[in-house]
Amino acid sequence: MGILEAVDLAKRFGDVQAVDGISLTVGTGEIAGLLGPNGAGKSTTLHMLLGLVTPDSGTVRMFGLDLARHRTEVLSRVNFSASYLGLPGVLHVREVLDAFARLYGLRRPRRRVAEIVDLLDLGALARRKVIELSSGQHTRVQLAKALLNEPRLLILDEPTAALDPDAGDRIRGLLVRVARETGTALLITSHNMREVERMCDRIHFVSAGRIVARGSAAELASDFGVDDLEEVFLKVAREGTVPA
Amino acid sequence: MSVTDLAYPPLSLAARRRRIGGVVVRDLAALRRSPIRVFEIVFWPVIELVVWGYVTLFLQAQKVPFIVSMLLGAVLLWQVLHRAANEVAIGFLEDIWSRNLLNVHVTPVTPAEYLTGLVLFSLTKIAASIVIMAVLAYVLYGFGLLTVGIGLVPFMAVLMVMGWALAVVAISCVLRFGEGAQVIAWSLVFVFQPLAGVFYPVSVLPQALQTIAAFVPATHVFEGMRAVLGGGAIPWDRLTAAACLDVAYVAAALWLYGLTLRHARTKGRLSRFGE
């Protein structure tokens, strides 16, 4: 059974066709990347997968369940983190995580929060107010939140955008480990080509709301006759060329 | 550890209770960490009570019977309605202010659970306001809420429910029209102040307004309150009417919330707050 099956998603905002018929599958333990220029429709696609945006047409199934009809069951096993999200600023990090552990219906919120604080090395931040955190620290707390419910699908919209190279490297390592060890599937967007090359098993190239190419980083480079993903990106973004 | 060991089955009662608890726990923690919010609980009740208390004392000197209890009772009950309407709306607005709305909307929390959590949390703040005011009314003016109090409890309950319905309407307005509509969240309840005969009998209103007022739950509460404070029995017919109107208000508010939430998801508005 696939973790995620999205079929023919489309979304129009006024005059803008943000997403124009995207189909996508992600399997157990797979790390999938959604790549494309600004405004290509990546975030909109992720938001449709999360039920934040209702598609004009198309369907989303996760774990064999239809999202529109089984929202609560599906969202219990999914989580999300994005660079543009905030958290209640006056709360201590531990309190935020505790609240979200409950919002995900966990049996032992405190114990789970303690595990996650260890996993993400947040011990030193646990008693600090969210509003005092640097943006990199904030990102780590967001990721901690996103791992609380041991999601079977983790959707990340530019998760490492605010991290320094060291922290970014560690988080990437952690995410890959989570995927390999627990079978959690990852769907991420990123503008960091090296990150995508390193992490993603499969890459879906989005341009103007459509998927124009897919494959592993190596496959894409060879299809486009270039050396690496960055050059693939430039070709797709600037020339809109797609190999036959 | 499999998912079922970690979490309750998503549709179970235990899971729902845990998720509602999450909303309450979060807001309680925010209250504890934010003295400004505590200030709010104290500020309005005290100001209103002091102003109206002295108005009362002045009028009492003019020998108007029952005036102390009637006006102070009105101030107290009005605060119940006002707080119920505002506290629930604040809980929601805080998610918008902190750009946390998307985080909440990708959890399995249902709209009903979310609103229930906000309502339960507001109960603690309303209770605090009532206690503060009751103590002050007694200390400053010798008005013992408890001596007339028991009869007023059902009236308070009716007002709270109406306040919650108004809050859900206010939340819906913000969802629909954006953060600018916060003004509505704070002022909606005051639309009902002249109509509901808070400080005067509805009979002084023109006939047309009286007709409209009959469809406001609070009207029956404040009329009933005057009857009780004037020494009469609890007017159960008024209480029943108010409770029935409450049910209609709540149903309409929830319907509106469902509608605006669907609209917000269609227009992609949920991700467009706080930017």
Ligand SMILES: Nc1ncnc2c1ncn2[C@@H]1O[C@H](COP(=O)(O)OP(=O)(O)OP(=O)(O)O)[C@@H](O)[C@H]1O
């Ligand atoms: N809620 C919305 N209302 C109106 N237009 C929207 C909305 N959300 C997205 N759009 C438009 O849809 C298009 C796709 O936006 P989207 O955010 O999905 O792009 P993206 O691929 O995530 O870009 P970026 O790399 O810059 O994050 C853009 O033209 C954007 O202006």
Ligand SMILES: [Mg+2]
């Ligand atoms: Mg984006």
